[in-house]
Amino acid sequence: MEATIEVRGLRKRFGSTVAVDDLSFTVGPGRVTGFVGPNGAGKSTTMRMIMGLDRPDAGAALVGGRPYRSLRTPLCRLGAMLDASAVHPARRARDHLRWLAHANGLPARRVDEVIEQAGLGSAARRRAGGFSLGMRQRLGIAAALLGDPPVLMFDEPVNGLDPEGIAWIRGLLRSLAAEGRAVLVSSHLMSELEGGADHLLVIGRGRLIADTRVEDLLAAASDGRVELRTERRREAMTVLARAGATVTTSGSDALIVTGPTAERVIELLTGEGVAFSGISAHRASLEEAYMELTKDALEFQAVAGGEAR
């Protein structure tokens, strides 16, 4: 069984809202694929259609080459956490996992294993209604891991978590991908995926804006920029601007220089006797790259929105 999700021409409309509009992509094995877009972009709807929960108006989604609804033991093919709050508050966490295991004929041993893996521990004997958001998130992840599936899908798994929880989930996703699984994880904040995703699917208003490796995206966005630190920022800016460079400030004592090479920047500053330190090729943050990427799409949306009014 292939560890893939294939989405082909998926379309979904709710009344007059087009939630997903001719969306196509493939999620491959062995990597974490980030699924990013602003609120209402259609991420959750796409995931629900992949799992056969919402019926697409057009197109199809395949999990390991097969429609989800044709799977006999779906939990062993795709594990998902779409909504961490989707547990009955009066049921004990362990019982929630037990009925899921029974539904796919999974051994009781798996329940204990995923309780361990998700770090639920003794909380598994408590009723889910008393769980914190972080514990619910862990329960949802335990449920997704139950069938040891080759494909995993998480909808906003770090939403509302503390830094420790975010780090834990990030590490877990990484290790799942390292085992060769396909991992699709959505977020409306690019910064949440920084350092967590290998590949990115960016959507806006239900349409695919980008399908790219994170590395390629960062390289493109970082192109030719030089970052340096100096306590004499104003003087440095004057010198560099006179040489035709574009200079922007970053943080309290850093500058980002576009135009000249790092060697040329060093030459200019030493020539004028401006002290500096920590010069390096600037590495764009994922957030910056995302802004760059979506700039056109957002401008288009602003124009389109303006015309509609």
Add this chain to the structure above:
Amino acid sequence: MTGGTGPALQAGRAVRAEWTKLRTLPSTAWLLLALAAVTVAVGAAVTGAVDTSHCVTPAGCREDTPKLALSGVRLGQVAAVVLGVVAVGGEYATGTISVTLAAVPRRWAVLAAKAAVVAGAVAVAGTAGVLGSLAAGRGILSGNGFTAANGYPPLSPLDGPTARAAAGTVLYLVLVALLALGAGTALRDQAGAVTAVLGALWLVPLVAGMVGDDAWRDRLDKYAPMSAGLAVQATRELDRLPIGPWAGLGVLAAYAAAALLAGAAVLAARDA
């Protein structure tokens, strides 16, 4: 793939999952206990309020004593209705329906499994309630003049017509719970579905009582789910019933089947 994925196995897994789901909610035990306890308590209270003193002769009362003893189901059935609705409505209220359909994507299989476990649980609690009612009635009735000497043999679940009334009452409760399950699946809203089912059960007899026209009252008694279904409790003067015992239960079964089909159709057609 070998053996392990046949439809029977699939169905068995779905039933097992639904059973685990049902029994791991504390409300289930309470509802089943209430079903049995209310049936017995109300039956005993109603039976205790009737004696032979108001009749010219005790035999002249022509009281249908098994039916009297089993009258507690009229109230006990509320627990069956709530259980049926909650079995599916609770999933919509808490959002677990998405998790359920992710684990068992064939939707009719989910509904069928829920029907099986709800029916099983209600059958057990209903049997306890019915046997308890007959036992309580047996003691109370003889104290109120309904004795063998007066033509009222002691209640026994082994006696032909009483056995039919008892088994029929258990089936009645099961069918009411399935009706509620179907309504809950179709409406997805717990309060709405409980109100709709209790309305269908209780409102029609109420209206029938107010209708002056005999032909219409007869029709309502014949085709309303509760009055038709409870015809199965009658053990005397069957020829004077608007509808026969089993035919009446059949009417209720038709309502339950229609509700389940409506639920299955909504479940299959709508987004989860």
